[in-house]
Amino acid sequence: MTARTPNPPTGLRAATLPPVAPRPTLRDVATAAGVHPATASRALNEATRSLVRPATVERVREVATALGYQVNPIARSLKTSRSETVGVLVPDLTNPLFPPIVRGIEDALGASGYTVLTANTDNDPARAASNFAAMQARQVDGFIVATARLDDPLMHEAAERGVPMVLVNRLTEHLDVSAVAGDDATGIARTVDHLVGLGHRDIAHVAGPLNVSTGSVRLRAFRTAMQQHGLPDDRVVVAEAYSDAAGHAATLELLDGRAPTAIVAGNDLLAIGSYDALEERGLSCPEDVSVVGFNDMPFISRLRPPLTSVRVPQYDLGVESARLLLDVLSGRTATPRMVLLPVQLIVRGSTAPPRG
Amino acid sequence: MTARTPNPPTGLRAATLPPVAPRPTLRDVATAAGVHPATASRALNEATRSLVRPATVERVREVATALGYQVNPIARSLKTSRSETVGVLVPDLTNPLFPPIVRGIEDALGASGYTVLTANTDNDPARAASNFAAMQARQVDGFIVATARLDDPLMHEAAERGVPMVLVNRLTEHLDVSAVAGDDATGIARTVDHLVGLGHRDIAHVAGPLNVSTGSVRLRAFRTAMQQHGLPDDRVVVAEAYSDAAGHAATLELLDGRAPTAIVAGNDLLAIGSYDALEERGLSCPEDVSVVGFNDMPFISRLRPPLTSVRVPQYDLGVESARLLLDVLSGRTATPRMVLLPVQLIVRGSTAPPRG
DNA sequence: CCCGAGCATGCAGTCGTTTGCAAGGATCGG
DNA sequence: CCGATCCTTGCAAACGACTGCATGCTCGGG
Secondary structure (H helix, E strand, O other), rough: OOOOOOOOOOOOOOOOOOOOOOOHHHHHEEEEEOOOOHHHHHHHOHHHHHHHHHHHHHHHHHHHHHHOOOOOHHHHHHOOOOOOOEEEEOOOOOEEEEEEEHHHHHHHOOOOOOEEEEEOOOOOOOOOOHHHHHHHHHOOOOOEOOOOOOOHHHHHHHHHHHOEEEEEEOOOOOOOEEEEEEHHHHHHHHHHHHHHHOOOOOOEEEEEEOOOOOHHHHHHHHHHHHHOOOOOOOEEEOOOOOHHHHHHHHHHHHHHOOOOOEEEOOOHHHHHHHHHHHHHHHOOOOOOOOEEEEEEOOOOEOOOOOOOOEEEOOHHHHHHHHHHHHHHOOOOOOOOOEEEOOOEEEEOOOOOOOOO | OOOOOOOOOOOOOOOOOOOOOOOOOOOHHHHHOOOHHHHHHHHHHHHHHHHHHHHHHHHHHHHHHHHHHOOOOHHHHHHHOOOOOEEEEEEEEEOOOHHHHHHHHHHHHHHOOOEEEEOOOOHHHHHHHHHHHHHHOOOOOOOEEEEOOOOOHHHHHHHHHOEEEEOOOHHHHHHEEEEEOHHHHHHHHHHHHHHHHHHOOOOOEEOOOOOOOOHHHHHHHHHHHHHHHHOOOOOOEOOOOHHHHHHHHHHHHHOOOOOOEEEEEHHHHHHHHHHHHHHOOOOOOOOOOOOOEEEEEHHHEOOOOEEEEEEOOHHHHHHHHHHHHHHHHHHOOOOOEEEEEOEEEEEOOOOOOOOO
16 A cells, blocks of 8 residues: 555545545556556657556556546646647627637537637637737637637737647637638539629628628629629628628618618628518518528528528538647648638529519 | 756757746745745735734845746645635536536635636546546635536535535535526416416426426426416426427427417527427417426527527526635635526517417 | 634645656666 | 666656745734
8 A cells, every 4th residue: 555645634525425535646547557658658658658568557557447547637748738628719709600610610629539628719919918818827728719810919829829729710810820711702603603693783781890800802803803793892781790680770870872682791690680670671681682602601591581692611610720730739730721612602592583 | 046946958848939937936936036945925915914024025025036936836726625626517618508607606706716627527427526526636625516406416416525615506306505586486477477468378397307406396387387377287297308390399299289379498409499489380470379488597588489488597696606605615604605607588579468 | 912713824735647767676788 | 797878767846826824923902
């Protein structure tokens, strides 16, 4: 029996409980196996196992499983200053776009032994900064960021300091880090093609906030696509946020003038807001006005009417961002990579030929 | 200048970066303030601050902020064997029910300085167990569990070992730990009242899985309510899971006999499945069959038709569970508490008087 | 004017693991 | 049969913060 630190007096601990067996430590394993803790450490550690004689490795591992030994990640982290943990920053988990992304991240990182810390920033740069700092203090090995702004000092500073990170969905200008996003430009082009093909000429865009890349890229893509069809590209109103309320307000503004025959919304939430505004003005979709969303959020096909939308592979976005981060962390990656995942226009009941 | 461990040779580090200033340590602060590390520790630590002369406290704190010192939570955890981290187990983050709960948990725990680790179990007890163990290895201070089964050995074992934990939404029988849930029984009673009030007599229940408390409690409540109205309580079919696919299958089975005039679904996803089944059989809702859901998931009001559902305060469920856990962790709580949050029937377009 | 109480601070060990260095033994060639 | 080499293992010092104990100081009462 080992004679190290005796347990504190347990008299006052909940008397009903059996004295909780303290988690065995590396020393316990070493003692039981008759080796030095250092040897046990090397035997149990994948990377250093080759330094130890196979028979010893075997013995140590047996004892370890017999005792139910698990390494203490805290102690290991303290020594190695890595934590096998990554931080994920999202604007808001209750926005249906993000759960699939986070799930993809967790699945992919979990498979490599990492755990995930998530934080919600509510699109507030100050909260992003404080969450970022808090996670760094917890020694996260890297970040996956879904909250980046087009011009984002926090991202630039972190990149310059060499913090391992990957952007997902939202990108930052002139930032030299790996990133994954949907192919927004193509998605918007297909959308406009589709509407023009139905006979629409008067097409408006309810753009998302221009300080995030999705808003700005989709707006630019909208203008380009309209120009290529020889149509006016100035029927644009910018929403304050990616929310149904903001989409509602922006669409109302749009409808204050002459109503377009079709609306390209910056994302699905904005499209829902458009639905509300149309109803409020007594216009029906798709008879009076067609509406297209973006992202193809879960359950969006069950709206009334079912929303035509651009499907973005959200789960895969998460998985791919995790892969890129793993590449960075393992040092395999020399230069940052930028991955654009293909998107697909899903035509449903919210688009139809214009009236008359 | 301190003369401790010299930095490793930086020659091979990315040459473009300024030599990254290593995070200052407690020793750095102590040295700069001209005190012993122990004193600095006490000065910076809320609980022990009173042991240090106020002037010294002041000086140390100034130096600390000047140097940008932040405690290293890893080192602290190793010593204190607490991590200021809690683990959250959910079945699946992409199920719309859970993001609001998780968000509530993160907001409430974050305000108390805790960070949150989440894991998805996909309703698999083995995954739950391994995630549980992994989180324990990471020294989480406690758990909030949304994956509990009615009979759950893992929960019992953890409770017996005295692991601080709280159940949310799904409960376990005969388990002596704090828990929060919606008042399911009342919700179902109100639902049946509503349908009977509309004139329905032939009411069926598409129950959720009976191995989780929500499925079993709602079924029992359905039976009780039907009996109180003097109606048959045996029009019940049990779904394999809380998913639209399972709801679809279960409802088809139900419709294979004589169609009821109203369906009480175990939750909103099952109700969506009922929608699908009704459509497949050429029945319309609410004209032929009324449908009621449970939970009032985000965006459920936008279905076709808008779903009548029982609103459960999901975010508050999360907040309350976090509070209960904080009580346990602070030792303020003597006996486990069970909190039932009030629910409210939201009547929408999916319920109407029966035909004829 | 001296001694004890009490406050403020320093000392050093500890949490559990990793890892550079050194030492012991075995092996092999000359 | 001996010394050089390699392989295996042990030793001990970290990582950064916390904390029981010891110490030195100040202050007050007799």
